[in-house]
Amino acid sequence: MHGLDRGAAKPPPYQYAAIAAVTHLARPNGTRFRMTAHIHGWLLLLPAAVLLVTFTHYPAVATIIDSFFSTPRGQQTAAFVGLDNYQAMLDDPVFWRALGNNIVYTASVVPLTVALALLMAIWINGKISGRPFLRMSFFTPTVLPMIAVANIWLFFYSPGYGLIDQVFGLFGFTTHNWLGNEHTALACLIVVAIWKDAGFFMIFYLAALQQMSPQLAEAAALEGASRWYFFRRVTFPLLAPTTLFVLINAIINSFRLIDHIVVMTRGGPDNTTALLLFYIYEVGFKFWDTAYAATLTVVLLALLAVLAIGQFVFLDRRIHYQ
Amino acid sequence: MRYPKMKWLAPVVGAIFIALMSGATAKDVELSFYYPVAVGGPITKIIDGYAAAFEKDNPGIKIKAIYAGTYQDTLVKALTAFKSGEPPDIAVLLSTDMFTLIDEDAVTPFDALLKTDVDKAWIKSFYPAFMENSRTGGETWGIPFQRSTVIMFWNKDAFKAAGLPDKAPDNWDELVADGSKLTKRDAAGNVSQWAIEIPSTGFPYWLFQGLTTANDVRLMNQAGTQTYFDKPAVIQALQFWVDLSRKYKIQPTGTIEWGTTPKDFFERKTAIMWTSTGNLTNVRKNAPFAFGVAMLPAHHGRGSATGGGNFYLFKKMTDEKRAAALKFVKWMTTPERAADWGIATGYIAVRPDAWETPAMKKYVADFPAAALARDQLKYSVAELSTHDNQRVTKALNDGIQAALTGAKTSEQAMKDAQQEAARILRTYK
Numbered sequence A: 001m002h003g004l005d006r007g008a009a010k011p012p013p014y015q016y017a018a019i020a021a022v023t024h025l026a027r028p029n030g031t032r033f034r035m036t037a038h039i040h041g042w043l044l045l046l047p048a049a050v051l052l053v054t055f056t057h058y059p060a061v062a063t064i065i066d067s068f069f070s071t072p073r074g075q076q077t078a079a080f081v082g083l084d085n086y087q088a089m090l091d092d093p094v095f096w097r098a099l100g101n102n103i104v105y106t107a108s109v110v111p112l113t114v115a116l117a118l119l120m121a122i123w124i125n126g127k128i129s130g131r132p133f134l135r136m137s138f139f140t141p142t143v144l145p146m147i148a149v150a151n152i153w154l155f156f157y158s159p160g161y162g163l164i165d166q167v168f169g170l171f172g173f174t175t176h177n178w179l180g181n182e183h184t185a186l187a188c189l190i191v192v193a194i195w196k197d198a199g200f201f202m203i204f205y206l207a208a209l210q211q212m213s214p215q216l217a218e219a220a221a222l223e224g225a226s227r228w229y230f231f232r233r234v235t236f237p238l239l240a241p242t243t244l245f246v247l248i249n250a251i252i253n254s255f256r257l258i259d260h261i262v263v264m265t266r267g268g269p270d271n272t273t274a275l276l277l278f279y280i281y282e283v284g285f286k287f288w289d290t291a292y293a294a295t296l297t298v299v300l301l302a303l304l305a306v307l308a309i310g311q312f313v314f315l316d317r318r319i320h321y322q
Numbered sequence B: 001m002r003y004p005k006m007k008w009l010a011p012v013v014g015a016i017f018i019a020l021m022s023g024a025t026a027k028d029v030e031l032s033f034y035y036p037v038a039v040g041g042p043i044t045k046i047i048d049g050y051a052a053a054f055e056k057d058n059p060g061i062k063i064k065a066i067y068a069g070t071y072q073d074t075l076v077k078a079l080t081a082f083k084s085g086e087p088p089d090i091a092v093l094l095s096t097d098m099f100t101l102i103d104e105d106a107v108t109p110f111d112a113l114l115k116t117d118v119d120k121a122w123i124k125s126f127y128p129a130f131m132e133n134s135r136t137g138g139e140t141w142g143i144p145f146q147r148s149t150v151i152m153f154w155n156k157d158a159f160k161a162a163g164l165p166d167k168a169p170d171n172w173d174e175l176v177a178d179g180s181k182l183t184k185r186d187a188a189g190n191v192s193q194w195a196i197e198i199p200s201t202g203f204p205y206w207l208f209q210g211l212t213t214a215n216d217v218r219l220m221n222q223a224g225t226q227t228y229f230d231k232p233a234v235i236q237a238l239q240f241w242v243d244l245s246r247k248y249k250i251q252p253t254g255t256i257e258w259g260t261t262p263k264d265f266f267e268r269k270t271a272i273m274w275t276s277t278g279n280l281t282n283v284r285k286n287a288p289f290a291f292g293v294a295m296l297p298a299h300h301g302r303g304s305a306t307g308g309g310n311f312y313l314f315k316k317m318t319d320e321k322r323a324a325a326l327k328f329v330k331w332m333t334t335p336e337r338a339a340d341w342g343i344a345t346g347y348i349a350v351r352p353d354a355w356e357t358p359a360m361k362k363y364v365a366d367f368p369a370a371a372l373a374r375d376q377l378k379y380s381v382a383e384l385s386t387h388d389n390q391r392v393t394k395a396l397n398d399g400i401q402a403a404l405t406g407a408k409t410s411e412q413a414m415k416d417a418q419q420e421a422a423r424i425l426r427t428y429k
Helices: A002-008 A013-026 A028-066 A084-090 A093-125 A131-143 A146-156 A163-170 A185-211 A214-223 A227-238 A240-256 A259-264 A276-286 A290-317 B004-023 B042-057 B071-083 B095-103 B117-123 B156-161 B172-182 B204-214 B232-246 B261-266 B277-286 B319-332 B335-345 B352-356 B358-366 B369-379 B389-405 B410-428
Strands: B029-035 B061-067 B090-094 B143-155 B191-197 B270-276 B291-294 B306-314
Touching (some): A028 A290, A093 A131, A093 A240, A093 A276, A131 A185, A146 A163, A185 A240, A185 A259, A276 B071, A276 B389, B042 B335, B071 B095, B143 B204, B143 B335, B143 B369, B172 B270, B191 B261, B204 B389, B261 B270, B358 B369
Antiparallel strands (some): B090 B306, B143 B270, B143 B291
């Protein structure tokens, strides 16, 4: 009966606010409860927030501030120079070279890595003999540190006795100075990056493929769909969330991983393999021009932010989540 | 007591604390010493041994050696530590980083610290070629320790097979003449053995100085404020390097990787290589044929650039610490130690009297090649080093590589490099 009474006594909507205000005043306990809930929440977030602010947000903000100052040297302190560093950057041919290289590098590494990862995942998802061995061999490059990979490939590419030249030699090609030629050096690094990362992204595709219900394939088979049609209309759309994740990571990696450049070419010959982050490292820790390095970093940050936002906003809309 | 079981903790903590305190008594001076090598190698053991021996000879001084990786890593760590207010006391860093360290106001010159005649004689006891990179503006900023230079290694078997006498080419003309006989090319144009490789990645300017010095021209002034990259003799030297590949066809085209050059030599892909004296031990162990070492070939002059690391003293030390640091540097560079260090590592012993010690004499009698680098020293010049050094060096490196890959003519490459260097150095004049 009590419940019914309450139901009957339901106030009209416009009175809610007034009641809320009255109970609020009348029940200081509730306020205290809400306050402690807030404090608890913030306390729980605090460790993560402190880490995030110290190591991510503060450095990013400090970088932007530093880019408007000159580099302090010896007794000279940093002075505010406005947009001077940015002007110098626009006039710096090596910056444009590195940016151009990075665009070529990203535009080749990302699609090829993702396509290869998908291909490998589909292949080893099928029932073929020697599957564990294949999976392991596809994944091995991921386990190796990039420095080790780069040192191995350095000898693969060496003219004459290197693996690449030996294989090409079987088909009667002449020896080629792969890393020492301005036309092939960047392509060589692209191959290494693809070889290194494809196996890693394959794991995500493989996991997604194994989640997929076998009934879909059976239904498609009953309908007489070809394998390509099934892939194009069913598998690939269902993998879209994975593809988005992989794309974002592949793009970030293409700007972030430069270990192989340090080992294999150090940006040479004549800056043909200098990528943006490698150039930032050179300016910051070889030239000790920290202000200019900060300026370049701001550009890299902005570039990555635009790419990430673009992917989340535009691609996300077109993706169907299960 | 709420935690009766914890009662034992206080005395234990106290005891540990006292033990730690008594380990470093208050009057001990502790010196941090940054040294450029990765942890765990054979060189680490040698340095650890020296530090222990020094501590035994000098009670009250402790050496804390910090192994910081490559030269580049060590410089980054030392300067970062300096900027954060905790600089190392002593560091071994590249001799070419002198201007960088001075511009950062990070190091102290040695001269003012030398009070006695013995000290003043000590600083004059090193090879002048090494001091070129250690002095500027009338002050001595670095003390030579692990120094090297570029020399030529040649495969004696390959020379014999090509019908050449048992003698390395002594000048550019002989190099080209011998080179055309040493290069093995099949009918299709495939080369199975090149005559020569001068590596051109990483720091091509250092090897380039072996060509410019032979062409009797310097790349910069002693004050480190001006470069001469566009002098005709420099352009000529670069053109000769390019010609080795493109005109005489006795060297592979494009840039040649520094790291794989010794391997190319062992694999008989090249009959001659130019590389650091630091590779002596490596080649001695791994070359599967009889090899020789020789001075770089001459043209209008002769010689190569020195390289390697110096001792530096950082600022912000107490007088007591600075005196102890100086003591350590002097101890590390006595003739006996310099000889021992040279024998153990392959670096050139940095002072003439080190070569008169019995240990060194015995070593040279066994392995005459070791003395060649020393003999070339009298023709050696300072490694390229200017203010804003790495940036200027990069301008030259880029130019050299552009010429070697054929992207630019030698003349254009050097004019561009000079223009860039002049732009960088304009504020230091």
